[in-house]
Amino acid sequence: MIERSLPAGSGHLARVRCSERCDGDFAVRSNPELLARARSSLAPGPWTWLQQVHGANVVVVDEPGAQCGAHADASVTACVDAVLSVQTADCAPLVLAGEGLVGLVHVGWRGIVEGVIGATFDRLHGLGGEEIHALLGPCIAPAGYQFGSAELDLVASVAGDSVRSTTTEGSPALDLRAAVSAQCRDAGVSSFSVVGPPKSATPFDTADSRWYSHRTRGESERQTTVAWLEKR
Incomplete structure (x- = not known):
């Protein structure tokens, strides 16, 4: 387990935990x-987990465990100790926090195209969040993310050409990390950080055996990222 935190306005802190392979399988169908x-060992209390659909739906969680099983790819809350969660195996977990609010987003390439990051920023702004801080968790690096040219063009059309990269073998690849960063920047993020090695500007790569990876090893298991508000 890796633990981080984000500022969430005066008097609050967003606590973040990212599981690793050794923490178990967090796939909702396990x-x-x-x-x-596994959930109780990572974070106490009822979780809000989602039936992730690679879309742009964002739900508001009004109490711990609310909206559990909702068909959505992001959740936001102003409720202290309400544990939000997403499950990933290559897609990017993105935590957003500010002014007594926290949000958690499941971001794959379809979510980038659908605008799930912007939709979550909009929901946080609507709840009074102004200065939003972002934290990007472990996700697949472009070296292992070969991508079709048509799909790559589609992602680049909404996130810019910085998303274009190549695999280790030189094939076209998607830089999901660059796509997330670009859309956070477009949404007016106040700060952007990653869950990665010390002093690194890039997050951990899920192609590493420390995590589950569907793209690299065809694994069906999932790691999770959880986030919740705490009072300072």
Whole structure:
């Protein structure tokens, strides 16, 4: 488990935890008993987990555990101790925090195209958030993310040409990290940081065996990222 935090306005802090392979499988369709045990070891209390659909729907969580199982790819809350979660195996977990608010976004290439990051910023702004800070968790690096040219053009059309990269073998690849950063910047993010090695500007790569990866190893298991508000 990796732990980080983000400022969330006066009197609040957003606590963030990212699981690793050794913390277990957090796929929502995994063994219920093992899943419950893994969740309780990572963060206490009821979780808000989502049926992720690679869209732009954002739900508001008014109490711990609310909106559980909603078909959405992002959740936001002003409720202290309400645990938000997303499950990933290459897609990017993105935490947004500010002014007594926290949001958590599941971002894949379709979510980039659909505008899930901008939609989450809009929802946070609508709840009174102005100075929004972002934290990008472990996700796949372009070296292992070969991508079709048509899909790459589509992502570049909404996130800019910085998303174009190449794999280790020289094939076209998507830089998902660059896409997330670009859309956060377009949304007016106040600060952008990553969950990565010390002094690194890029997040951990899920192609590493420390994490589950569908693209690299065809794994069906998922890691999770959770975030919740705490009072300072």
